Amino acid sequence: MTNIRPHIVFLGEVGFPLGFGAIQRQLLLAQGILKAGSKVTVISFKGIHGSEQKIFPRGTFQGIDYHYTSGSIYRPDSFIKRNWMKVVGRFHELRYIRKIHRSGHLTACYVSTSKIQRIFLYWMWLKFLGVPLILNYDEMMSSIPTPLRVRRWNDRLFDRFAVQFSDAVTPISEYITSHVKTLDPKIPTLKVPILCDFEKFNPTEINGEEISLTYCGAASYSELISFVLGAFDLIDVQNKKIFLDFILGGNRTDLDWIRTETLATKNRAQVRIHANVPHDQIPTHYAKASALLIPLRPTVQDAARFPHKLGEYLASGRPVITTRFGEIRHYDFIDEQTALVAARYDIPLFAAKMKFVIDHPHRAHSIGLAGREMGLANFDYKKIGNQLNDFILSVSQNGTYVPR
Secondary structure (H helix, E strand, C coil): CCCCCCCCECCCCCCCCCCHHHHHHHHHHHHHHCCCCCCEEEEECCCCCCCCCCCCCCCEECEEEECCCCCCCCCCCCCHHHHHHHHHHHHHHHHHHHHHHHCCCCCCEEEEECCHHHHHHHHHHHHHHHEEEEECCCCCHHHCCCCCCCHHHHHHHHHHHHHHHHEEEEEEHHHHHHHHHHHCCCEEEEECCEECCCCHHCCCCCCCCCCEEEEEEECCCHHHHHHHEEEEEECCCCCCCCCEEEEEEEEEHHHHHHHHHHCCCCCCCHHEEEEECCHHHHHHHHHCCCEEHHHHHHHHHHHCCCCHHHHHHHHCCEEEEEECCHHHHCCCCCCCCEEEEEECCCCCHHHHHHHHHHHHHHHHHHHHHHHHHHHHHHHHHHHHHHHHHHHHHHHHHHHCCCCC
């Protein structure tokens, strides 16, 4: 009897292979599992892209099979057509899962979603097929502010019941791991932190022409952007070669707000905003930076999450400026050794770390290279992919997981 290659199907997230944080994490998880020896298929039940994107609704990307079961990668303008395509996509998604299962080699489904109704649908269908559901849990949903009552109800239900509808869970942080174990002490878990392909980033020598303090993130994170602007305003930029660079993704409303907020700052002439930069161009911006900024707030949201961009920050070999909170405390982010870590979420303390980079550029460069080595030891997608593949296979075969 020949051995059948394990086949792991990714569900829930839509948009693969095009997108930022969530899709890039999905891509690296899939690549890690692929390199560990399993076959991977990513299913998107609906299209979300604009007409500028040109990929087929079904194909292979970097060895990973993907399938838009709605038949289109695009988001229809029509409300009626958009919702009809969701129904069509759901129907064909379930049919396609069943087709893989009937072929005899569907090992497990790895689900990434924030919607409790999607988890429930997958749970019912996979229970019927006898296929384990592994939940990728990377946000404490109820900690994310939202004005929408329906969304708040969804988030509370998700954090309360998503674990109950799962056969195993991969939390991204210690906080979520603790939450999962509170809900179900016996459920198999494997902490899967941020991850990065370090080979795609080649550290370069420091740029002696200017100092660039760079923040990358969503334009909707207004509190963090105001925090960074406030810290930069405490820096003496009489030397006109000191800049604060924002690499921001978002809609026009959020971007216009940031431009208005910037105009009210003392150092506004030294602030540069780069909007909606394609993901493949972001490493170039990191390479030009003198330091990369990622303040973490003393909130449940920031205690639970572990931003994907932090892995790319480390891989670039540039010094990371952050705050001692959340997952930063659980890894070797050592101040003035592998990162520049402010003791608290405090504007003057964060500004002092910015000033360190300006005053000590060569030391800062060495810190960045040490941070890259620390990141490679902890967040390499190939190493994590091996662990995740072992975990999923163990859950599929035994319903438990024993680390090797």
